Amino acid sequence: MDKKKKYQGRMHGLQRELMERWYRKLHEIYEQDRKEAVYIMISGNPVELIRAFDMEPVYPEINALQLAIRKQALPALLKAEEMGYSTDNCNYVKADVGMFFMNSPTSLGTRIPKPALILCNFVGCNTYIKWFEHLAEYTGSPLYMLDIPFMRHEEPTQDDINYVVNQLKEIIEILENITGRKFDIDKLREIVRKAKIMEELWAKVKDLAKAKPAPFDAYFDSTTMMGPLYVYRGTDDGIRFFEEAIKEFEEKIEKGIGTVPEEKFRVVVEGPPPYPYFRVMRDLLAKWGAVAVQSTYSTVGGIWEFGFRHDENDPLKAIALHMITANLPNRNYLQRYEQIRRYIKEWHADALIIHGVKSCRLFSCGQGDMREFFIQEIGVPTLYIESDLEDPRYFSPAQMQNRIDAFFEALEHKKAISKV
């Protein structure tokens, strides 16, 4: 087998096709200078609303991570640092800004159109506010700060929901002005209905990882699936993608095929992946027969495995609820502990791996406390490793291997003893 493709199946090919098509579409908007691009953020994104105006979402995070995964991030990061951005700031932002000022094409050689609207879906991540403030200044495009009340308690208040719905109505007005088209609630309903179908399928995908061996890796492969999940949510293409993924994974389950020759350890992974060393990291874990059966990163755009779905009967409220309650960044830290605890229990995991990321304090600030909680209170073996999601300078392959090897050696030993 081609070594490069050893982890890849039909889903990966389909994903590539869809993402390339999206990039080409964006390039077309760029070339024809059409006012159809809305910049939004991945986390808790309201893509349905944008699609209801036939506009195309641009996710700067995807641009940044594509750059990192193709090992092209460093020049953009250096460009941003030259402009005064600190080495300690979010490297996603820096890569994106660097790319903008270098006027460089995407990793596929295409161009990103200028935003007709910069819509900052502020769901927890304060860096989003900064990112879009900067893009607004650099592009001169209008910015709307969609302020989402943080999940400071278990359920949102009626005031939280009203506040968001009222802002969504203001955004609708802005989009009407930009496109010159009237808002069509039935069109939104239809998109939301398709989003719901897709969410159902995605939840099913996640559920399939409960099989032993798991038919896909819920950290690395889920990251791949997140592209279509956000770019194509609410579309027929998106539905088809997840139907195909399910078909492939079910076939694998039937044949007892996992993602590694022998699945020895089932792990839950917390934190974003080290994109510049995506493949290296996967190899380091695969070597031990370690497979991720769940990951928190795969829920930044939405948490659907516990039952949340968009409801087409009240589409604006559904979008508001998704943004407030059903995505990782807008949920508080202790709710994340609970999410991980459920993952470990319901997906039958042996261990937790916490990947601390220098760039992202939303994820990493407090992960020491998290480790303490899972080791002391829950009794789960927990590995803490540190690198970055964008900056290759913060990844030391030898050190990473040492930490991972030592952890799984100990885990293997523990397993062997418990069998005696």
Add this chain to the structure above:
Amino acid sequence: MKIKKLVQDFENKIKDIDFKYLKEYKQKENKKIFAHFPVYAPHEIFHSFDVLLLGLNGAGNEIEILYADARFGSFICSIVKSTMELGLSNRLDFIDGFFFTGICDAARNLCFVYKRNFPDKNVIFLHLPQNPETEHAIKFLESEFKRLIKNLEEMTGKRFSEDKLRESIKIHNENRKLQRKLYEIRRNEPDKLSTYELYTLLRIGNFIPVEEHNKILKEVIDYIPQREPVERDRIKVVIEGSFCEQPPFELLKLLDDVGCHILDDDFILGRRFILEDVNEDNPIYSLAEAYVKKTRYASVKHSGKKYKSKYFIENVKKLKPEAVIFMYAKFCEPGLFDYVLFKKELEKEGIPYLFLEFEEKMWNFDRIQLEIETFFESLIFV
């Protein structure tokens, strides 16, 4: 009146991480004490319940971090760790409740790590709106304030009173006015009031009842004309960046010693965040409106359609400093981001600037002193 002695006493009080003064106060007055993490907190609401609100700005360079490092890992600012350390070392056992807002990702997570580690404490998080362009933000914040009020009703057993809140607003308006007056004095008569003195006089307000603070500020303001001026060569600067974690007192004294005539700064910004008097009518709404509409620009609050960098440069141009000194806390994500946009404006205007990074826990100031002195020399001689 001996301002020097007064300020030295205040500095000692502020630096006491065992909070001896507050513990005695609590015992004597039998009052509840809440602590808040920077930047902003609605002091008036706490005051209307007779709860003392301690403005906790980390633990300076007085504390040894023994436990908190392991909770937060690398790349996290000092104030998050020192605030956690104060709790884990039982120094805040006497505090009845903690108040947090979402100023940045690190502070927000700290709130919930606090909740887990101190399950017996009343920890409340308020979402302060980030969309100042919509009227709905005021209404939303009003509902957040009402949530806080309910929490305080339950904790104190007292009923909320609009009249008391109106009275609290009045007293805090007075406090803000006096603080503005002190800033004006330093701006116009730096010989009469040093930055270290001004800072300490303001920051003590985070520890004592506002009535007492008002009395002190009034006495100081009345006395200042009689003070002997301390004349020296000074360079007019604006300082930007220390809105949350605070530079150590040694660094503030250093700014005076090297000859900074500071026209404006954002030290302990929360105390001066609201720029105008808050309306006493419809008090909860007015407080919410003041937060949404009447605050100084800040790295922790989105400024709406008008770019924050425009507010910044307008303020600088109005004050006409010879230079701007950026003083950011290490790892302060909101500040370090804004720096790039702010410095761009200064470059357009041809205003020189210096970038400094500090940590509240720093002890050695030689390097910073050298940097400022070299910078000033370049202004004077180049």
